[in-house]
C-alpha cells in the first residue's frame with residue numbers, strides 16, 4: 002500500500018476566465034498533518050472542495066485515499082470527513098439532533114450512532130448539553146461539534162478548512178490537541194489556517210498564491226531553504242518602531258523589512274555590512290539600538306517574503 006494518501010497532479014479550476022487553482026501538484030502522506038496555507042482568495046477552499054468531490058475540476062487529476070476524485074466520487078466521499086469554512090451545522094437543531102442528522106447522512110446503524118454520539122459528546126466536552134440549541138453554543142464548542150459531526154463515520158482522511166477561525170486561543174489549543182490525537186491514530190489531516198503558530202504543528206506545509214504552489218516542505222525546511230539571506234532583528238531603546246521601519250525600508254541594502262510586535266525584522270545581503278548599515282541609518286536619526294542580532298526566520302517571515310516576492314507589483318514573479 003502506498004504511503005501517499007492524497008496525490009494531486011496539475012489540478013486546475015477555472016470560473017469563467019478566472020483561474021482560481023492553477024496546475025497545483027502535491028502529495029500528502031498517510032497519517033500526517035498537512036498544512037495548506039495561502040492568503041485570502043489563494044484557492045484553498047476551492048482545492049479542498051475539488052478533493053472532497055464537491056466541485057468538478059477543470060483539468061488535472063487527483064486521488065484521495067486511492068480513489069479518483071472525478072470517476073470515484075462516491076468512494077472519495079465515504080473515506081473523508083470535511084469541515085467546511087463556515088461550520089456546516091444546523092443552528093436551529095440541538096447538539097444531539099445535529100449528530101443524528103450527520104449520522105443519517107453517513108448511513109450509520111443505530112448502534113454505531115449511539116457509540117459515536119457518546120464519543121463526540123465526550124471529545125467535544127458537550128456532555129449534558131445534548132439538548133442545547135446549536136446556535137447558543139460558544140465558538141469553541143461549535144467548532145468541536147462540527148469536527149465531531151465531520152468525523153462521525155471515522156474516515157481515514159479529514160479536510161479541515163479554517164477550523165480555528167473566530168475561536169479563542171484556549172479552544173484553538175484544545176482543538177490542535179484533538180488534531181494531534183487523530184493524527185496519532187493514523188488519520189490523515191489536511192488543514193488550512195491563517196495562524197502561523199498553528200502551521201508549526203504541521204508535518205508538511207504547502208503555500209499557494211493566486212492558485213499556484215510557491216513553496217513546500219516541513220516548517221524547518223521552509224525556514225532554511227527559502228530564506229538563505231540573513232535576517233536581522235532590531236530592538237530599539239529610543240525611537241518609534243514605525244519611524245524606524247520607514248527609515249530602513251527605503252534603503253537599497255534592505256531586501257525586506259517588516260515590524261514584528263515591538264521589533265523590526267530586516268533581511269540583508271550580508272550580516273556584518275547589514276548590521277553596520279542599520280546602525281548608521283537609525284543612530285544617524287537619534288535612535289538608540291538595544292539589540293541587533295541575526296535570527297532564525299519565523300514561518301511568518303518566510304511567508305511574507307515568499308508572498309511579496311511572488312506578487313508582481315512588489316517584486317516580480319518568482320522564476321520557476
Ligand SMILES: Nc1ncnc2c1ncn2[C@@H]1O[C@H](COP(=O)(O)OP(=O)(O)OP(=O)(O)O)[C@@H](O)[C@H]1O
Nearest residue numbers: 016019021039040041042043044045046047048086
Ligand atoms: N463559485 C465561484 N465562482 C467564481 N469565483 C469563485 C467561486 N468560488 C471561488 N471563487 C474565487 O476563487 C478564488 C479562490 O477562492 P477560495 O475560496 O478558494 O480562496 P481561499 O484560499 O479559500 O480564501 P480564504 O482564505 O479567504 O478562505 C477567489 O478569488 C474567489 O473569489
Ligand SMILES: [Mg+2]
Nearest residue numbers: 045046047086
Ligand atoms: Mg477558504
